[in-house]
Amino acid sequence: MKIGIVCYPTFGGSGVVATELGKALAASGHQVHFITYSQPARLDFFSENLYYHEVTISKYPLFDFPPYELALASKLVDVVRFEKLDLLHVHYAIPHASAAFMAKQILATYGIHIPVVTTLHGTDITLVGKDASYSPVVTFSINQSDGVTAVSHNLKEETLSYFDVTREIRVIPNFIDLDRFSLKPRQHFKQAIAPGDERILVHTSNFRKVKRTTDVIRIFKKVQEKVPSKLLMVGDGPERTAAEQLSRELGVANDIRFLGKQDAIEEILSVSDLFIIPSGSESFGLAALEAMACKVPVISSNTGGLPELNVNGVTGFLSDVGDVDSMANNAIHILEDNTRLEQFKEAALERAKDFKLANIMPLYEQYYQEVIDSVQQNA
Numbered sequence: 015m016k017i018g019i020v021c022y023p024t025f026g027g028s029g030v031v032a033t034e035l036g037k038a039l040a041a042s043g044h045q046v047h048f049i050t051y052s053q054p055a056r057l058d059f060f061s062e063n064l065y066y067h068e069v070t071i072s073k074y075p076l077f078d079f080p081p082y083e084l085a086l087a088s089k090l091v092d093v094v095r096f097e098k099l100d101l102l103h104v105h106y107a108i109p110h111a112s113a114a115f116m117a118k119q120i121l122a123t124y125g126i127h128i129p130v131v132t133t134l135h136g137t138d139i140t141l142v143g144k145d146a147s148y149s150p151v152v153t154f155s156i157n158q159s160d161g162v163t164a165v166s167h168n169l170k171e172e173t174l175s176y177f178d179v180t181r182e183i184r185v186i187p188n189f190i191d192l193d194r195f196s197l198k199p200r201q202h203f204k205q206a207i208a209p210g211d212e213r214i215l216v217h218t219s220n221f222r223k224v225k226r227t228t229d230v231i232r233i234f235k236k237v238q239e240k241v242p243s244k245l246l247m248v249g250d251g252p253e254r255t256a257a258e259q260l261s262r263e264l265g266v267a268n269d270i271r272f273l274g275k276q277d278a279i280e281e282i283l284s285v286s287d288l289f290i291i292p293s294g295s296e297s298f299g300l301a302a303l304e305a306m307a308c309k310v311p312v313i314s315s316n317t318g319g320l321p322e323l324n325v326n327g328v329t330g331f332l333s334d335v336g337d338v339d340s341m342a343n344n345a346i347h348i349l350e351d352n353t354r355l356e357q358f359k360e361a362a363l364e365r366a367k368d369f370k371l372a373n374i375m376p377l378y379e380q381y382y383q384e385v386i387d388s389v390q391q392n393a
C-alpha cells in the first residue's frame with residue numbers, strides 16, 4: 015500500500031506512535047509518506063520506503079495567524095495526486111482530520127476518492143477537542159473520516175459521550191518496539207545515580223498540568239521516608255518549575271535529578287525500579303508501556319485507558335487521581351521487598367508483550383484494507 019501519514023512531528027505520544035507505525039509499515043514493504051511541518055523526531059534515518067513531504071506555511075504579513083490547515087490540505091492534495099496514495103492516516107484530530115476532509119473534497123473534483131483514517135489520541139478529545147471553540151469541527155471531521163480509531167476503549171467511550179459521533183470507532187491500542195525498549199545492562203549508570211544501592215523511581219512526561227508532576231514529588235517524599243530511594247524526572251514543560259520548587263520545599267531536592275528531555279529513554283528505564291504516572295487524564299499511557307517493556311512496574315492513577323494497561327496488583331497499582339497516600343503506600347509495598355519487586359518486574363514485562371508491534375501493526379493493516387474496500391464500493 016501507499017500510505018500518507020499526518021502527525022505532529024514533535025516528541026509527543028501521538029507523534030511517536032505515528033512515526034513508529036510508519037517506520038514499521040515501511041519495513042514490512044509498504045510505501046509510507048510523512049506529511050508534516052518538520053521532520054518527525056524519530057524519523058532520523060534513510061529507508062527506500064520512507065518519504066517526507068514538508069508543509070511550508072506562507073508568512074504573508076496580513077496573516078496574524080498563518081493558516082496551517084489550508085497549507086496542509088493543499089500539500090495533501092499534491093502528495094495524494096502525484097504519489098498516487100491509497101490512503102491517508104491522520105493522527106490527532108485537530109487540525110489534521112479537518113484538513114484531510116478538505117483535501118478529500120478537493121481530490122474528489124479530480125475523480126480521486128482517497129480513504130481517510132483518523133486516529134484519536136486523547137487530548138484531541140479530552141482536553142482541546144471538547145472545548146466549544148473546536149467541538150463542532152471535531153465532531154464533523156470524525157464523522158466525515160472513512161475510518162476512526164481510538165487508542166483505548168476508554169477514549170472511544172469518552173469520544174462517544176462528548177461528541178455526536180455516528181461513525182464506528184475501532185480500538186487499536188498503542189504498541190511497543192521490544193527491540194528498542196528492553197532491559198539493558200547499565201550498572202555503571204545505576205551506580206552513579208544510586209551509589210548507596212537505593213531504589214530508583216522514574217517519571218517521564220511533557221510536564222503539562224494533566225500529568226500532575228507535583229504529585230510525583232509528593233509520592234516520592236513519602237516513599238523516601240520508608241525506603242531509601244532516588245527519583246529521576248525526565249522531560250520538560252510548564253510544570254517543571256513548580257515540581258522543582260516543591261522538591262526544595264519538601265527537602266528532597268538532593269535526591270531528585272531533573273534530566274530534561276532525553277532521547278534514550280530506554281537507558282534511563284533500564285536502571286529504574288518503579289514508574290510513577292499519576293495523570294489526571296491519560297488516554298492510554300504510552301510512557302507507562304515503555305517502562306513496562308523495560309521491566310519497570312507502574313504506580314498510576316486509575317483514569318482513562320491506564321486500567322487497560324496496568325493490571326492492579328500484578329504489574330503495579332492503580333489509585334484514584336490525586337490520592338498521593340495510596341500511590342505512596344503501593345510504591346512502598348512493591349519496593350520494600352526484593353522478591354515482590356522482582357515479581358512485579360516480570361509481570362510488567364509479560365503485560366508489555368501483549369502490546370508488541372508485531373501484534374498491533376497487523377490490526378492497522380487490516381483496518382486500512384477494510385476502509386479502502388468500503389470507499390471503493392461506495393465510489
Ligand code: GMT
Pocket residue numbers: 025026027028029031106135136137138165188220222224295296297298299300301
Ligand atoms: O501525553 C501527552 O500529553 C502527549 C499526548 C499526545 O497526543 O501526543 O499523548 C496522548 O497520546 C498518546 C499516544 O496515543 C497516549 O499514549 C497518551 O496517553 C495521550 N496523552 C493523554 O491522554 C494525556
